[in-house]
Amino acid sequence: MFEVITLLTLTVIGYIFGSLNERRHFRSILEREETLRGVSTFTTRIPPQPYSGASHLATGNVVISIDYFKKISAGLRSLVGGRVNAYESLVERARREAVLRMKADAQRQGLDMIFNVKLETASITKGAKGQIGAVEVLAYGTGLSRTP
Amino acid sequence: MRYHNPKIPEGINISSTHPLADFAWMLTGIALGLLALVVSAHLLAAWLVPQLPFQFEQKILRTVEPVWEIQTKLASADEKKADYLQKLANRLAQQDTLPEGLVVKVRYINTPKINAFATLGGNILIHQGLLDNLHTENGLAMVIAHELGHLVHRDPLLATGRATVSLAAIALISGFSETRVAENLFSLSAQSLLLSFSRQQERRADQYALNLLNGYYGHTAGATEFFESVETLADNTRGYNQLLEFFDTHPNRGARMDTIAATISDPTAPLVPLPDFLSSTRR
Numbered sequence: 001m002f003e004v005i006t007l008l009t010l011t012v013i014g015y016i017f018g019s020l021n022e023r024r025h026f027r028s029i030l031e032r033e034e035t036l037r038g039v040s041t042f043t044t045r046i047p048p049q050p051y052s053g054a055s056h057l058a059t060g061n062v063v064i065s066i067d068y069f070k071k072i073s074a075g076l077r078s079l080v081g082g083r084v085n086a087y088e089s090l091v092e093r094a095r096r097e098a099v100l101r102m103k104a105d106a107q108r109q110g111l112d113m114i115f116n117v118k119l120e121t122a123s124i125t126k127g128a129k130g131q132i133g134a135v136e137v138l139a140y141g142t143g144l145s146r147t148p
Numbered sequence: 149m150r151y152h153n154p155k156i157p158e159g160i161n162i163s164s165t166h167p168l169a170d171f172a173w174m175l176t177g178i179a180l181g182l183l184a185l186v187v188s189a190h191l192l193a194a195w196l197v198p199q200l201p202f203q204f205e206q207k208i209l210r211t212v213e214p215v216w217e218i219q220t221k222l223a224s225a226d227e228k229k230a231d232y233l234q235k236l237a238n239r240l241a242q243q244d245t246l247p248e249g250l251v252v253k254v255r256y257i258n259t260p261k262i263n264a265f266a267t268l269g270g271n272i273l274i275h276q277g278l279l280d281n282l283h284t285e286n287g288l289a290m291v292i293a294h295e296l297g298h299l300v301h302r303d304p305l306l307a308t309g310r311a312t313v314s315l316a317a318i319a320l321i322s323g324f325s326e327t328r329v330a331e332n333l334f335s336l337s338a339q340s341l342l343l344s345f346s347r348q349q350e351r352r353a354d355q356y357a358l359n360l361l362n363g364y365y366g367h368t369a370g371a372t373e374f375f376e377s378v379e380t381l382a383d384n385t386r387g388y389n390q391l392l393e394f395f396d397t398h399p400n401r402g403a404r405m406d407t408i409a410a411t412i413s414d415p416t417a418p419l420v421p422l423p424d425f426l427s428s429t430r431r
Contacts, residue, residue, distance in 0.1 A: 015167075015168070019167070030158075040151070040153055042151075069167070069171075070167075073167065073170065073174070076171070076178060077174060079174075079178055080174060080177060083163050085162075085165055085167055086167060086170075088162045089162045091161075092161045092162055
């Protein structure tokens with residue numbers, strides 16, 4: 001009985017704090033995406049016109065942890081299959097946050113274009129038992145300036 | 149080359165289902181699936197168990213060290229009491245033709261626990277606490293005959309089979325899911341499954357026992373002795389603690405006592421007292 005109560009409490013706490021955090025994070029992401037619209041990102045490796053100005057590495061890195069509710073939810077999902085609703089929003093947040101941090105990094109260096117943008121993801125716990133999982137996303141690219 | 153900087157619409161990468169709704173659907177689906185699995189396993193077990201020979205039960209027992217082996221090692225064995233109980237069981241068993249292969253073995257366990265139960269391989273376990281709370285052979289015979297009824301009806305094998313299936317279902321789920329949710333949720337129900345027989349099984353065993361008593365003594369007077377002593381004992385703390393296991397495994401004692409009492413046609417028939425050596429020195 002004690003185990004069930006612990007489980008329920010953790011799940012409820014996980015849901016309350018997890019969803020509050022997620023909502024706040026998405027609001028912040030939308031805001032900052034608007035303010036950083038001026039920094040453009042490109043996946044092409046070479047700029048379309050010859051460029052002779054300064055170029056610097058721009059990086060953005062983030063680690064986001066899952067909460068207990070997401071863990072349980074994904075655990076149940078693994079029994080029946082389908083879209084892992086709980087992790088989709090997590091990975092989306094991590095990806096957009098990493099890109100935003102990369103853009104902010106470029107802006108700090110006085111750059112407003114990032115070419116050859118790449119994303120790397122890693123799992124912090126690599127599915128180890130008894131660990132709460134966390135996802136890492138690293139965004140990086142070559143920062144250039146429109147007015148060299 | 150012209151570049152655009154469009155605003156990407158929201159909600160492409162995330163399912164629109166509310167996480168709680170998603171969770172609720174999965175939980176209900178899995179719970180229903182599990183229920184269907186366990187229910188069908190139970191039905192299958194009821195059909196399969198009577199077809200298995202008694203040797204099969206012995207074979208299962210050989211793979212584990214039975215609980216009574218451990219308990220008799222801890223407490224001193226008492227040949228005289230064990231012998232008396234075995235002989236009483238044999239005489240009762242003669243009132244009915246036992247199914248082929250069933251060899252009844254009564255085990256005496258020297259602990260103050262007030263309980264007796266039937267388990268795999270034709271074994272009946274009787275605790276000293278039970279003997280201390282009975283004064284007539286008739287009362288003891290009712291308890292032993294009741295356990296004989298469980299053995300004849302293959303109730304221990306059925307209970308073990310069902311518990312095993314439920315545990316297997318749980319293991320299956322906890323093996324697949326990275327969390328131990330299912331294990332935590334269902335371990336409780338599995339534990340209670342392991343211990344108890346159903347009300348219907350208890351009623352059948354009672355009925356069987358009354359028939360044996362009628363054949364052996366010619367009447368069923370004294371059959372309710374154990375239940376009566378349980379009722380008085382349950383009122384004090386010490387007695388209650390020693391009865392905990394009995395309460396766990398027998399939830400419907402009041403109704404059973406009334407049913408048994410109703411069948412006693414000759415309540416004034418003479419009862420056989422229990423020999424003195426059966427009681428513990430503690431009394």
